[in-house]
Amino acid sequence: MAIQWSGLGPELLLRLDRDSGQPLRSQLEEGLREAIRSGRLQGGERLPSSRELARELGTSRGLVQECYSQLLSEGYLTSQIGSATRVAMGAYRAPAEPPPRPEPPPRLIADFRSGVPDLASFPRGDWVWATREACGSAANLDLDYGDPRGSAVLRGVLAAYLRRVRAASADPGQMIISTGFAQGVVLVLRALAQAGVRCVAFEDPGPSGAETSETVQAVGAIGVRTVHVPVDDLGIDVAALERSGAQAVVVTPAHQSPTGVVLAARRRHALVEWANRNDGFIVEDDYDSEFRYDREPVGVLQGLAPGRVFTIGTASKALAPAVRLGWILAPPSHAAAVAEEKRISDRGSSTLDQLVLAALLESGRYDRHLRRMRAIYGRRRATLIAILARHAPGIRLTGLAAGFHAVAHLPAGADEQAVVAAARERRVGLYGMSNFRAAQGGPPQLVLGFGQVGERAIEPGIAAVAGLLS
Numbered sequence: 001m002a003i004q005w006s007g008l009g010p011e012l013l014l015r016l017d018r019d020s021g022q023p024l025r026s027q028l029e030e031g032l033r034e035a036i037r038s039g040r041l042q043g044g045e046r047l048p049s050s051r052e053l054a055r056e057l058g059t060s061r062g063l064v065q066e067c068y069s070q071l072l073s074e075g076y077l078t079s080q081i082g083s084a085t086r087v088a089m090g091a092y093r094a095p096a097e098p099p100p101r102p103e104p105p106p107r108l109i110a111d112f113r114s115g116v117p118d119l120a121s122f123p124r125g126d127w128v129w130a131t132r133e134a135c136g137s138a139a140n141l142d143l144d145y146g147d148p149r150g151s152a153v154l155r156g157v158l159a160a161y162l163r164r165v166r167a168a169s170a171d172p173g174q175m176i177i178s179t180g181f182a183q184g185v186v187l188v189l190r191a192l193a194q195a196g197v198r199c200v201a202f203e204d205p206g207p208s209g210a211e212t213s214e215t216v217q218a219v220g221a222i223g224v225r226t227v228h229v230p231v232d233d234l235g236i237d238v239a240a241l242e243r244s245g246a247q248a249v250v251v252t253p254a255h256q257s258p259t260g261v262v263l264a265a266r267r268r269h270a271l272v273e274w275a276n277r278n279d280g281f282i283v284e285d286d287y288d289s290e291f292r293y294d295r296e297p298v299g300v301l302q303g304l305a306p307g308r309v310f311t312i313g314t315a316s317k318a319l320a321p322a323v324r325l326g327w328i329l330a331p332p333s334h335a336a337a338v339a340e341e342k343r344i345s346d347r348g349s350s351t352l353d354q355l356v357l358a359a360l361l362e363s364g365r366y367d368r369h370l371r372r373m374r375a376i377y378g379r380r381r382a383t384l385i386a387i388l389a390r391h392a393p394g395i396r397l398t399g400l401a402a403g404f405h406a407v408a409h410l411p412a413g414a415d416e417q418a419v420v421a422a423a424r425e426r427r428v429g430l431y432g433m434s435n436f437r438a439a440q441g442g443p444p445q446l447v448l449g450f451g452q453v454g455e456r457a458i459e460p461g462i463a464a465v466a467g468l469l470s
């Protein structure tokens with residue numbers, strides 16, 4: 001073999017070509033010089049010992065030592081007695097004009113961004129505890145490629161959880177663990193596309209606007225047509241869905257995203273009837289239903305029509321988006337097809353992370369965290385209502401039954417984008433409903449998230465923009 005490649009620390013390869021006729025020592029010197037000059041090896045980085053490098057390259061140790069001492073004398077390397085040889089600081093010649101650093105955005109008084117939970121409240125201690133539990137109790141076999149549907153332990157625990165908390169008709173055999181809702185919806189719609197579905201409807205407002213369209217784009221990439229169906233005060237307009245010709249629909253019945261409307265009982269039934277009549281399928285995005293503030297908990301639609309509904313849940317709202325775990329509860333007739341899509345996609349989600357989530361659920365720590373977060377969001381919600389009533393009494397707030405965002409209705413004729421821009425100048429993050437609309441127009445509204453804004457920041461934030469809201 002003429003050419004040898006040697007891994008030398010992260011992301012560095014040294015090449016010795018034994019057929020080139022060039023002495024190995026000069027090849028090694030040049031290789032190291034080039035790596036330092038180009039910045040592949042950075043100032044302060046440790047080099048392997050001459051013994052290690054000689055072994056990896058299949059050369060004599062003396063050759064590497066000679067090479068190191070040459071580069072030491074040239075100032076590329078430094079070495080002190082008793083410590084490793086390192087790249088000299090300043091040996092890397094940076095490009096003459098480093099690109100200008102962008103100005104960091106000014107710190108906001110309050111950021112009413114929606115969609116992200118309170119990251120500061122992530123239960124780090126519980127996660128560490130559950131990680132120890134999961135690692136300690138996982139069998140060696142659990143570390144192999146597993147069932148693409150996901151860990152049987154997690155699927156069992158989640159099925160019980162969904163039956164208990166969401167009145168779902170759930171069996172572990174129908175569950176597939178995914179990388180959040182983002183992957184779950186794609187897997188489901190791929191499976192439906194394989195079964196002949198050609199057109200999928202999304203709610204409008206919903207995941208359709210310029211800044212929220214990843215899901216719709218991902219579905220478009222599957223090769224199915226996407227259409228948008230309006231949402232009104234009762235939820236998705238089922239008559240419009242019927243007219244759209246879609247064979248599947250993605251909905252947020254428990255707390256419409258982003259209007260916050262709860263799908264009215266008669267619409268729930270109408271939607272199920274639509275699916276039954278048209279051999280259609282409902283993909284239920286059950287993203288933030290853990291956080292309800294009214295006294296009428298709404299079960300999942302799936303409980304009404306287990307053969308027609310795919311329910312997708314996620315840990316992104318209850319814990320944090322970084323967990324990247326979601327779950328699909330599929331109709332029994334389609335569970336294997338979704339599992340196959342998951343297998344093709346990535347062979348299954350991280351079993352270790354799934355076991356951590358299962359330990360959190362089984363130990364009751366997940367429920368305890370939810371109770372704590374419900375109280376935190378409940379206080380923020382109450383503060384938001386009170387503070388808006390004080391500083392901007394003309395503003396109506398809706399969509400507050402669940403989750404951690406609401407909709408503020410601006411006066412008719414207000415310029416939503418101008419309000420958002422002026423608020424930014426006052427260091428308050430406001431976000432317009434138009435970000436979520438597929439169709440142009442619609443009344444001026446703001447989607448006010450309170451996941452990322454602490455209780456104490458709500459009053460100064462709203463006070464700073466009150467003049468813009470009336």
Ligand SMILES: Cc1ncc(COP(=O)(O)O)c(C=O)c1O
Nearest residue numbers: 115180181182257285287314316
């Ligand atoms: C409507 C809706 N559903 C689901 C999610 C969660 O997606 P994922 O589980 O991929 O993080 C989000 C995240 O913002 C969302 O807004």
